[in-house]
Each structure stands twice: as C-alpha cells, then as structure tokens.
Amino acid sequence: MRNKKRKAQLQIQEMAFVLVAIILLFGLVLLGFAVFQSAKVKQLAYEIRKEKTIGMLDSIANMPEFSCKNAYCLDEEKLIAYLEMPNEQKETYNNIWEKSKIALIKVERILPEESGTCNSQNYPDCKTYTLYQRNIDYQAYSTFMPLCYYDSIYGWKCDIAKLIVGFEVPKVK
C-alpha cells in the first residue's frame, strides 16, 4: 500500500517536471522569436530612417529658409540669417528636426578650401555652418550643392559646398 502511494507520488512529480520543462521550452522558443522579431523591426527602422534622411537632403535644400531665389542652390546670407534668428523661432525648427529623427544638419564649403566656423563677419572666407546638431549617435549622408552669396564685384557668386544630414541611429536596448 505504502509502495503504491510512493509510486503515485513519483508519477505526479514526473508529470510536473515534464510540464515545467515543456513550459520552459515554449518560453525559450518565444524569447528567441521575440529577439529575432525585434532585430528585424530595428533593421526596418534603420532602413526607413536612412531613406527618409536621403529624401530630407532634397527637402532641406529646397526649404525657402535656405534656398536661393531662382535655382537649386543654398543661399549663404540666408544660412547666416538662420543662425542669427531669435532662439524661440529657431526652437520651432529644432522641434521639427528632432521629431523627424534628424541629428545633424551642416553645410561645408568644399571649393575654395577654407577653414573655421562661419558667421556674419567672416563669410564667405570660412568653411562650416552647423544649422542643427544633437549630441547623439548618428549616421550622416551628404550631397554636393552650390553655395551662393552676393559679391560686390561679380554680383552673385557660387562656391561648391556639401550639405550633410545625419539621422539618429535607432537605439539598441
């Protein structure tokens, strides 16, 4: 009688162990699947942001805040005016960049070769306009564009510049 009872208890224990093992196995499979799915989603997010950023290069270059009056180029005086805009107005643009996951917007003069950050005193003998920057990881794309300004001798004059736009890399948790 006592032996039978012990045997029955053993059978129940065995079944419980099997059930726990099955649940653990299911759990592991689900966990693996979730990890695989989240990696896929992150990759997709990365690709979408990359495509949007490349599209943004064109949109930013064509914004009336930066573009020339009658051709596909950047207006240097407008870039300076943008940098000197009151903070509360610039905040509106900063919000748009942030919501669009943009981390960097920069214009660099390539030809003629210059150095230093640009301002109203030293332009056009300077290199960089940083229109927006956040201190986060980003991946940048660029396009070459004419950078034009008023010159008292030649009228309108254009240099070659690079418009650089960086997008926020999706965080890996």
Added chain:
Amino acid sequence: MKKAQMQQFAWIFSIIVGAVVLFLAFFFVTQYSKQVERPTKQITIASGINILLEPFSAIGSLAEIRAEPIELPAGIYVEFNCNAVKDYSEIKAREKGHRRFDLTEKVYDKYIFAKTIETKARSKFFAFSLPIKIPFYVATATVIVADDYCLASLPNNDYKESLQEVYDSIEDKVDIELDFSCSENLLEGKQYIDGLILAAVFSEDDVYNCNLERILSRAIRIAGIYKEKAMLMQQKGCSVGNVISALDNYINAAKNFKANMNEQNLNSFYSAIEQLKNANGNLKKECRLFEE
C-alpha cells in the same frame, strides 16, 4: 488512495493542464496574428495616402501646381487634423466600425488641406500641390479633393484655370467630378488669402484656419531671414532701398492677421504684401531678395 481514484485524478489533471496549454497557445497565436495584421492594414491605408507622407514639398518653389491620384479601399475613414501650436498636420485613418485608428501620422513639413474622407466603395481621389507665394515662396500646401464640386463661382480666374488644367490631366484616373460651369457657395465665412483660395475651398474650416496660422508663422520667420539677408547685402554695397521697412511692416501685418483673422487685418496684410512686392521689384536684379 485507491488505484481507480488515482487514475481518475490523472485524467482530470491532464485535461486541465492540456486545456491551459491549448488556451495559452491559442492566446499567443491570436495576439501575434493581430500584431502582424495591424501593420498590414496600416500599409494598405498608408499606400493609399502615401503621397501625403512622402516629401511632396521637396520640389519647392520651382514647381507649379501638380496632381497625384490617391486610391483608398472600401470602408476607410480618414480624418485630417492640424495643430498650430505644435506646428503639424495629422492624418488619422481607420476601418469603418473600428474604434482604434490603424494609422496615425503627424507630418511637420506639410500643410494638408482636406475634408474628412469616408469611402463606401474602392475610391480614387486626387491630391495636388499648391506652392504658396505671399509674395515670396513660403511652403507647398497639399490639397486633397475627395468630393464632387461646382467651381464656376471661384473668385480668382487664374487659380480656376490652373485647377482646371490639373483636373484635365488627371480626370480619367479619378472618380471625382469637378464642374466648372455650375456654381455653389464654397467660401462662406472663410478669410482666405489669395494664394490659398483652392485650399479654402477643399478643406474643413478648422483645418484651413489652423494651417493658415502655421503658414503665417512660417512667413513671419522667413521674412525675418530676408530682413537679416537684406542687412548683410547692404553691408556689402547692395542698395536695398526701403525693403527692410517693408519687411518690418509685413511682419507686423502678418502677426496682426494671425492673431485676429478679420477682414480689416486681411486688407492690411494684403497692402503689406503689395508694398513688399514693390520694394523688392524696384531693386537692382542682383540685389532682389526673392523672385515672384
């Protein structure tokens, strides 16, 4: 415990555990399929209104009015909202009968003028881009036409002709009928500015007013940029005449109109636009701030 009792317990136990395992399996499978199904629905709806989410404005001031067809499946409800403070247009779409919106998208670089859309059958509408110049280029609005209209009474013939041209180019691809020979009162109670007549016709009042407010805010910011640019050009020897005072006047008039959209402020804004247009037009070609 007797052997019979033990066997009975084993049966009951396995039935309960089996039921729990099956329930959990079904639960996870249905949850997962819902998760998979949601993006699929989003994609179906989004592909219809894709044109609103893409950088339509990339063409900038160089483009004239141009149209693209929009195709939506049956039983879709699309709502358009706008937030002037946070400066965005919002598109919300769901299947009819659903409470939750399958797609909610905020677009910061667009000004979408539209009325709520409800599709009974598969429908083809169209959206057109409308460059806004007051008097300089400020933005490109996107206007959605999802109903039939009588447009003979439109106050500005230039815009009517442009719209007719656009409609003629897309007429055979859409289910919308625009009749330019019959008339209905489409602009009642709206304070429309000249460049936005078409936007006023095809949008809800609150969407129009909110987007107009956003456009005016942007025009004020761009006018500030032109003012700074004029000062820089002046330092380099370019004569800018009375453009700077015209820009100041423009900024004040736009601010007043934005704060209070009545006829008096609209007229002051129009005269500020004219004054700026003349001041800019009187400059030497290389010193002009913008081209009309």
